Amino acid sequence: xSARTWKNLLADQMPEGWAHEIDQFEAQMELKKLGxxxxxIFAETRLRRGAYGQRYDNxxxxxxxDTRQLAFPGDHTKGPETVWDAPGMHRIKIPYGGMSNEQMxxxxxxxxxxxxxxxxxTTRQDIQLHFVHIEDTPDLMRRLAxxxxxxxxxxxxSVRNIxxxxxxxxxxxxxxxxxxxxxxxxxxxxxxxxxxxxxxxxKPAFSGCAQHACGLTNMHDLGLIAKIKDVDGKPTRGxxxxxxxxxxxxxxxxxxxxxFVTEEELLxxxxxxxxxxxxxxxxxxxxxxxxxxxxxKLGIDEYRRLVEEERKxxxxxxxxxxxxxxxxxxEDSPLKDAVQLxxxxxxxxFEDWVRTNVYKQRQSGYVVVTINLPLGDATSDQFRxxxxxxxxxxxxxxxxxxxxxxxxxxxxxxxxPSLYLRLKDIHLATxxxxxxxxxxxxxxxxxxxxxxxxxxxxxxxxxxxxxxxRDTLPDSVKGLKIKxxxxxxSCGQHHLSDLGFYGNSRKVGNYAVPHFQVVLGGQWEENxxxxxxxxxxxxxxxxxxxxxxxxxxxxxxxEGDESFRQWIARLGKKEVRELLKPFMTxxxxxxxxxxxxxxxxxxxFTLGDMGVGECAGEVVSMFSMEISKAESEAxxxxxxxxxxxxxxxxxxxxxxxxxxxxxxxxxQFWDISNDADQIVDEFRKRFFDTELxxxxxxxxxxxxxxxxxxxxxxxxxxxxxARSTIEETNLFIEATHACxxxxxxxxxxxxx
Amino acid sequence: MNPSRVSAKxxxxxxxxxxxxxxxxxxxxxxxxxxxxxxxxxxxxYIHVPHGPGVMLIGHEGDYALDMASRPGMKYMMxxxxxxxxxxxxRLVFTRVFSACQRLAEExxxxxxxxxxxxxRIKVHDRLAAPNSSETYAILSELAGPLIREIFGADVxxxxxxxxxxxxxAICIEAASADIEQISNRLAVPATS
Ligand code: SF4
Numbered sequence: 001x002s003a004r005t006w007k008n009l010l011a012d013q014m015p016e017g018w019a020h021e022i023d024q025f026e027a028q029m030e031l032k033k034l035g036x037x038x039x040x041i042f043a044e045t046r047l048r049r050g051a052y053g054q055r056y057d058n059x060x061x062x063x064x065x066d067t068r069q070l071a072f073p074g075d076h077t078k079g080p081e082t083v084w085d086a087p088g089m090h091r092i093k094i095p096y097g098g099m100s101n102e103q104m105x106x107x108x109x110x111x112x113x114x115x116x117x118x119x120x121x122t123t124r125q126d127i128q129l130h131f132v133h134i135e136d137t138p139d140l141m142r143r144l145a146x147x148x149x150x151x152x153x154x155x156x157x158s159v160r161n162i163x164x165x166x167x168x169x170x171x172x173x174x175x176x177x178x179x180x181x182x183x184x185x186x187x188x189x190x191x192x193x194x195x196x197x198x199x200x201x202x203k204p205a206f207s208g209c210a211q212h213a214c215g216l217t218n219m220h221d222l223g224l225i226a227k228i229k230d231v232d233g234k235p236t237r238g239x240x241x242x243x244x245x246x247x248x249x250x251x252x253x254x255x256x257x258x259x260f261v262t263e264e265e266l267l268x269x270x271x272x273x274x275x276x277x278x279x280x281x282x283x284x285x286x287x288x289x290x291x292x293x294x295x296x297k298l299g300i301d302e303y304r305r306l307v308e309e310e311r312k313x314x315x316x317x318x319x320x321x322x323x324x325x326x327x328x329x330x331e332d333s334p335l336k337d338a339v340q341l342x343x344x345x346x347x348x349x350f351e352d353w354v355r356t357n358v359y360k361q362r363q364s365g366y367v368v369v370t371i372n373l374p375l376g377d378a379t380s381d382q383f384r385x386x387x388x389x390x391x392x393x394x395x396x397x398x399x400x401x402x403x404x405x406x407x408x409x410x411x412x413x414x415x416x417p418s419l420y421l422r423l424k425d426i427h428l429a430t431x432x433x434x435x436x437x438x439x440x441x442x443x444x445x446x447x448x449x450x451x452x453x454x455x456x457x458x459x460x461x462x463x464x465x466x467x468x469x470r471d472t473l474p475d476s477v478k479g480l481k482i483k484x485x486x487x488x489x490s491c492g493q494h495h496l497s498d499l500g501f502y503g504n505s506r507k508v509g510n511y512a513v514p515h516f517q518v519v520l521g522g523q524w525e526e527n528x529x530x531x532x533x534x535x536x537x538x539x540x541x542x543x544x545x546x547x548x549x550x551x552x553x554x555x556x557x558x559e560g561d562e563s564f565r566q567w568i569a570r571l572g573k574k575e576v577r578e579l580l581k582p583f584m585t586x587x588x589x590x591x592x593x594x595x596x597x598x599x600x601x602x603x604x605f606t607l608g609d610m611g612v613g614e615c616a617g618e619v620v621s622m623f624s625m626e627i628s629k630a631e632s633e634a635x636x637x638x639x640x641x642x643x644x645x646x647x648x649x650x651x652x653x654x655x656x657x658x659x660x661x662x663x664x665x666x667x668q669f670w671d672i673s674n675d676a677d678q679i680v681d682e683f684r685k686r687f688f689d690t691e692l693x694x695x696x697x698x699x700x701x702x703x704x705x706x707x708x709x710x711x712x713x714x715x716x717x718x719x720x721x722a723r724s725t726i727e728e729t730n731l732f733i734e735a736t737h738a739c740x741x742x743x744x745x746x747x748x749x750x751x752x
Numbered sequence: 753m754n755p756s757r758v759s760a761k762x763x764x765x766x767x768x769x770x771x772x773x774x775x776x777x778x779x780x781x782x783x784x785x786x787x788x789x790x791x792x793x794x795x796x797x798y799i800h801v802p803h804g805p806g807v808m809l810i811g812h813e814g815d816y817a818l819d820m821a822s823r824p825g826m827k828y829m830m831x832x833x834x835x836x837x838x839x840x841x842x843r844l845v846f847t848r849v850f851s852a853c854q855r856l857a858e859e860x861x862x863x864x865x866x867x868x869x870x871x872x873r874i875k876v877h878d879r880l881a882a883p884n885s886s887e888t889y890a891i892l893s894e895l896a897g898p899l900i901r902e903i904f905g906a907d908v909x910x911x912x913x914x915x916x917x918x919x920x921x922a923i924c925i926e927a928a929s930a931d932i933e934q935i936s937n938r939l940a941v942p943a944t945s
Binding site: 004005006009055056061063064065070071072073085086087105108109112113116117118130131133139374375377378379381384427446456457460463464600601602603 | 757776777780781783784791793794795796797798799800801802803804805808810812815821831832877878879880881918919920
């Protein structure tokens, strides 16, 4: 009987390819522990599986008095200066935020079994689990894979989660439902060879309309806005395609690449955008490696020309249009009949909740209910119970949002009072969704290695402070957006809010004091249409007073229907700075030491805990990534051999050789397929016949191992046969490394 | 049966006595001064989550928390380095959670917080090794029984917690009377078998 493991238990439920990739990752973990995989390569490998570093994983922490070593037991590492045993964060991609009830239940279980019982919704509709041990990650991935969720490419230099409006399909203003297109693009890009060699991450987003915020396409690497255009007298679906948007230290607004890309061309043109980025994007300087820098360098017209050229030569792929056949069957339909809300007594707090948390769908009699999560956090128990509520009221129609909330779609209006009470029971009926109290914050110094100041701390403080006076706030203030990031990398999307903050630090005497840079007047609507202006740094502890003062002054000075953003623009930077000035001072340590600690953290503030971030991923060549897969097959072959499975060992070793050959071929021929015959032919033509693969002493001997094994007919595999295939595979992989190193060195020589 | 994650929670006597914010500096100091056992890493603040994990003291082998789920209580969850024997693991979990209760009760800023040590809930957070079923409950209560009686007395009541198969399996201990000093002393005596 096989052992009771998640791998065995879920074997029939995981898509085969995904299961294999997870096994491969587990083998790479073993290789890492045996010292056979470099730190940098393993770091990028785990990042591409969603396993991210977390604060203090370099084994050091400032305890408020001094920086001390954390005595983790082993001496293994899982990346450069990253301790193996240190807890990490696991990011789980939720394409366009859509989750089924079954998936929610599994997510809740994972939070219990591997994390701290909290599910954190990110500003890109992912779910993050914190304090996860690397050794738990393969099972965590298997349990997700069994319900159709992959963490592949959730981090690292890859295509990240594809975001999309949570109202897609039910919105009153959309051109059409973007969900199936987002899903198709996600599956198309997942593991696609053209998106494995970026210099940095690549974030796509879909929006159903140009006017609202939900998709935030303006700040994305690839932004797609649904459009219907009259083509030859026929209404035709397509997308306005934008590229090169991004926040971070150097925010860029996206540029229009094509005004209308038909649905048939969506996938191939997106692929060509990626191919141009792969080919010409910066690889060495990670600070200039996002696509926005390439767009700025080339100009949008040149980028367009390159994409058009690429489109002419990119090999055809049936998947470009295959998904379109499924579109007519795509449906997201209600569980219950539409029934109007009846008059009569309603539960306490109901009206207030309806005002802010309920949106009328375009389908009459149905509404969308937003669950306002504090700082994007929910407990595993809440998730499980919410899945029950969803099953009862809406079916599988829950989505995450970029405001770190959840929505239930297709709620029959008549169900609202009872649904409200059910949500209240599980503490998920907080009013104020999308208003000034619903504050967005990145993880900041709580868990992020790059965090400078406590974005969650300040956001939590503002949330309580503003909630206490919510009833007395004028409507013009209630609707404002506040967003906070722990550093300039802008994961909290502070550029797009009325009042945005990002963490920094100022020296006062001999002390570091946590501050927030104040960014005002950003635009949330029109897909994050315009970015706010940086106004100056204010000590962290004065932020609540500053928010009160700015909102009061806005109410006093507001002209007609003027928005906060328009008011800031009218005042101009100089005048706004005057408003900030009284809040920029820091009392001496003796007068008020509380200024020298951050919100929610009792330790004296320090920058000493900052580590090297992994947001950027490791810049690792495509070859290194691919060859590591070959190595993991070779490792598995040895495991099978030890288990006396000789046929399995032989097959795995052969697969390792083919993958190694493919890795080398891909350095010259990007579009090499996965077909072993083609790989071996191309390898022979490009590396054997040219003698590029030749070793000074062994000449072509190692290549011959591949050819012989490839040509070998099916034979009964004996122990000795399997052992020699494994040995030959290891020698072939070594020779492949050596060949690549020789070629890279000679290229560098030529470029000198 | 060898589950990898086991927790024990001891409820406070008076829910209203809990001052969660005061715990943050206390837990930071506990890390600095190694007040409780284990390799301690950081403090996680979930005060904003209603009925959530509260303020946590994250460690390598296990986490401490003044957990607010259902009712406030001190919780220790062993998450790594299982001994391979459930009763041995449980003894360690009890030792740590009772010691944390004692330490917290001694803190000036905790406004005389006290714990109802007659009322303890054990949870096994391992759905692979210990799915929530009658069979699992029978095995676990047999494995844990001798230790529970040794610590809480022979007349202790042991009940199964939630029977929802989706929840982690839980064992509820209800002792007729118990005293934290006495429990700690009993825990300090190494098991005889
Ligand atoms: S903005 Fe900075 S602190 Fe916040 S998650 Fe991003 S990198 Fe970390």
